[in-house]
Amino acid sequence: MTLEADVLAAYPAEVRIPAELVASTLAASNAGIPRVLVVLDDDPTGTQSVADLPVLTRWDVEDFIWAFGQSKPAVYVLTNTRSLDPAEAATRNEEVVRNALAAAGSAGELRLGFVSRSDSTLRGHYPLEPDVIAATVADVSGEKTDGVVLVPAFPDAGRVTIGGVHYMRGTGDATGTLTPVSDTEFAKDATFGFTTSVMADYVEEKSQGRFAADSVIVLDLNIIRAGAAAEPVAGDAAASAQVSANAIADAIEKATDSTPIVADIVTENDLRALSLGLEEAERRGKKLLYRVGPPFGRARIGQEIRGELSGAEAYAGNTPSEAGGLIVVGSHVGVTTRQLKALTEQHSAARIVEIDVEKLLRADADAYLDQTVDTVVEALRGGDVIVHTSRLLIKTDDPAESLRIARTVSAAVVTVVNRTLKTFPPRFVIAKGGITSSDVAAHGLEIRHAIVRGPMLPGIVSLWEPVDGPAKGIPYIVFAGNVGDDQSLADVTRKLSKTF
Numbered sequence: 001m002t003l004e005a006d007v008l009a010a011y012p013a014e015v016r017i018p019a020e021l022v023a024s025t026l027a028a029s030n031a032g033i034p035r036v037l038v039v040l041d042d043d044p045t046g047t048q049s050v051a052d053l054p055v056l057t058r059w060d061v062e063d064f065i066w067a068f069g070q071s072k073p074a075v076y077v078l079t080n081t082r083s084l085d086p087a088e089a090a091t092r093n094e095e096v097v098r099n100a101l102a103a104a105g106s107a108g109e110l111r112l113g114f115v116s117r118s119d120s121t122l123r124g125h126y127p128l129e130p131d132v133i134a135a136t137v138a139d140v141s142g143e144k145t146d147g148v149v150l151v152p153a154f155p156d157a158g159r160v161t162i163g164g165v166h167y168m169r170g171t172g173d174a175t176g177t178l179t180p181v182s183d184t185e186f187a188k189d190a191t192f193g194f195t196t197s198v199m200a201d202y203v204e205e206k207s208q209g210r211f212a213a214d215s216v217i218v219l220d221l222n223i224i225r226a227g228a229a230a231e232p233v234a235g236d237a238a239a240s241a242q243v244s245a246n247a248i249a250d251a252i253e254k255a256t257d258s259t260p261i262v263a264d265i266v267t268e269n270d271l272r273a274l275s276l277g278l279e280e281a282e283r284r285g286k287k288l289l290y291r292v293g294p295p296f297g298r299a300r301i302g303q304e305i306r307g308e309l310s311g312a313e314a315y316a317g318n319t320p321s322e323a324g325g326l327i328v329v330g331s332h333v334g335v336t337t338r339q340l341k342a343l344t345e346q347h348s349a350a351r352i353v354e355i356d357v358e359k360l361l362r363a364d365a366d367a368y369l370d371q372t373v374d375t376v377v378e379a380l381r382g383g384d385v386i387v388h389t390s391r392l393l394i395k396t397d398d399p400a401e402s403l404r405i406a407r408t409v410s411a412a413v414v415t416v417v418n419r420t421l422k423t424f425p426p427r428f429v430i431a432k433g434g435i436t437s438s439d440v441a442a443h444g445l446e447i448r449h450a451i452v453r454g455p456m457l458p459g460i461v462s463l464w465e466p467v468d469g470p471a472k473g474i475p476y477i478v479f480a481g482n483v484g485d486d487q488s489l490a491d492v493t494r495k496l497s498k499t500f
Contacts, residue, residue, distance in 0.1 A: 004169065004176040007162050008266065011221035012228035017241045017272040023302030025279060026073070035111040037074040038064075038100045039297055040093060040133070042082040042124050043434030044441055045480035046117035048462040049156065049295040050074070051306035051454035055464060057442035059096045064103030066449055068110060073301040076117075076452065080438040082124050082192075083407065085400060089125045090132045097136040113290075115300075119434075120154035120293035121186035121482060122166065122194055127207050127260075130291050134258050146286045147217070147255030149278065150199060153265035154293040156459025157483040160266045164218045166197045185334060186482065190402040199262040211260050219263040219277075223247045224270050241276055248277020252286055261288075271299035295459070306454040309463055311495040314428070314456070317465075318473040324350075324380045325497055326426040327489075328440055329388035330413055331433030331481025339432070339489035340388055346490050349499045351379035353387045360412045361405070369412055373419045380424050383499040387416060410439045417444030421470055428496045430477040432489060437478045445471035456492045460484060 029035070039046060047055060054067040057078045067075040077096050081089035097114065104110040114133050118124035127148070134145035153161045158169035159181070168184055170177040180197035181187060187194050196202050200216040226247035227240030255261060263274050278300070282288060290296060298305070327350075329340050344352055353375055359368045379385045389409055417440050420426065429445065431437035441447045446469040453463045460483045464476040477492060494500045 002178045004178050007178065012225040014267050014269040015225055015227040015240050015244050015273050016237060017269050017276070018237065019272065019302050019304045021238060021241060022272050022275050022299065025276060026302050029279060029283065033109045033111050035113055036068060037113045037115050037297065037300065039074055039076045039115040039117050040079050040096055040129070041076050041117045042079055042129070044078050044438045044478045045434050045462070046294050046297070047076050047452040047464070047478060048455055048460050048480065049298045050303060050452060053452050055450040055452050056448070058448050059099050061099050061103045061106070063449070064100050065106065068103060074297055078438055078442060080435065080442070081129065082119070083410065083435040083438065086125060086128055090128060093129050093132040094136045097133055098140060101140050115290045115292060115297060117292055117294070117297065120152050120157060120159040121168070121181050121184065122152055122202065123186060123189050123192035126291060130258070130289050133289055143287055145258045145289050147252055147259045147261045148289045148291055149261045149263060150203070151263045151265060151274065151290065151292040151296045154295055155265065155267055156295060159293065161199065161262070161264045162266060163220055163264065164199050164262055166199055191399045203260045203262070215259065217251060217255060217259060217261040219248055219251055219261065219274070221264045221266070221270070223251050224264055224273050227273070241273060244273040245276040245280040248274060249280040249284055252281040255286060268295070268299065268305065271295060275300045275302070305459065308458050309454050309456055314463055314475045314496060321425055321427040323424060323427050324383040324385055324499065325428040325430070325493070326376070326380065326417065326420065327384065327386045327430045327432070327493060328413060328417060328436060329386065329432040330410065330436030333481045335484065336432055336481045338486045339484060342486050343490045343493060344386060347384065347386070347493065347500050350384040350386050351382070353379065353385060355387065355389045355412060355416070357390045357409055360408055365412070369415055373416055376416060376420050377424045380420070380426055384493070384497050387413070389413070406435060410435050414439045414444040418446070421445060425474060427498065428475045428477065429471070430479055430492060432479045433481040441476060441478070445469065445474070445476060447471055447476065450476070456495065457484060457488055461488070461492055
């Protein structure tokens with residue numbers, strides 16, 4: 001058993017850095033030509049750590065023009081590439097980058113930075129996605145990428161990187177146990193499985209040796225927290241932060257030709273120190289891309305941690321429907337199944353509708369879906385409805401076939417949500433699971449543009465406000481499959497429901 005305190009004992013204390021310091025540093029850098037981070041989010045749960053930023057589920061040039069017109073430091077683009085095969089994912093990444101650059105060119109003077117947002121448990125198309133982004137930027141602008149910074153850490157959800165090793169904290173474990181992510185269920189993913197939690201080795205494994213482990217730059221906590229050991233600046237947050245920033249930029253100096261750069265992160269202060277270091281490296285001329293977990297974007301733009309939204313805040317500016325709410329659960333990871341169990345046991349007034357995955361794969365699937373929609377609509381007239389896929393996960397040894405089955409299930413969920421929305425709009429919609437929440441947003445609710453308002457729980461679970469389409473005015477909750485404790489789904493539902 002590995003204890004976090006024992007692992008951290010070898011490193012300096014964190015450097016305390018206010019978000020305002022990061023924001024003011026960025027403001028100075030952007031005084032000439034503003035910069036916007038374009039976050040290519042491979043499922044919609046990357047928004048759970050940020051607030052008051054635009055979200056796109058389409059990426060035509062005019063969509064980016066709308067987003068850039070919001071005058072925000074970042075825009076999230078829901079690519080949903082984790083549900084695509086590699087060729088489709090590559091094509092989608094290229095489309096997003098080309099259109100973003102075209103829109104920036106038509107918007108006047110605007111600099112873009114690109115973030116490939118992915119999973120804090122290391123699943124997803126790596127290194128394919130940052131490779132495609134780098135190649136597209138080079139093709140359009142001639143600008144070559146020096147380094148790709150990997151920051152999978154998500155401290156709010158218990159994912160931390162220490163000594164170049166990525167860990168998961170034990171849920172509700174007072175002893176501070178750390179489990180290497182490669183020893184969890186996530187490493188056994190049918191499509192994106194991996195064998196190591198040592199990030200440099202992970203890079204070598206996933207790049208099939210193109211990047212050797214010893215070529216990876218590791219920004220360990222000695223570098224991230226360099227300012228804590230600087231005696232002359234003790235007690236001076238800005239000076240200590242600058243020491244850390246310089247140490248980070250110095251370590252990145254040798255990066256060239258998309259060198260992988262791995263960062264240790266345990267706290268929000270570590271993320272802020274890293275952000276200042278990356279800004280310093282870019283000020284010195286380094287061209288960087290980012291492959292990150294959810295909270296990186298918040299720290300990189302100097303945004304404060306938004307407190308959790310109340311039920312009243314979730315409905316602010318809109319009149320809640322008298323219908324019941326719709327809770328859609330598609331994820332199959334263990335924590336989701338436990339959350340679903342807790343919700344169904346506690347919310348006795350809710351109607352539970354199970355979508356049988358085996359029936360979706362049969363020839364009479366359409367008739368089965370018709371019946372399911374009728375059941376959901378009728379139940380919404382009386383209260384909340386919990387729609388979940390059957391918990392038996394059907395998968396094969398063929399990753400492509402596993403993806404096909406996942407898409408079939410997701411398409412069925414989307415059909416149920418969309419037809420329900422247009423027949424009897426619900427009071428709210430919660431979608432549980434990455435692919436599920438992406439498809440429900442873009443296709444089930446037909447959201448094209450939205451604003452992420454903030455988290456429904458501390459640091460996790462984001463509320464989107466649709467600004468167009470048939471779901472306008474209906475709070476939409478994006479709930480990752482792999483976050484929260486057993487009570488989290490019930491807690492969020494209780495905030496929004498009128499019958500729970």
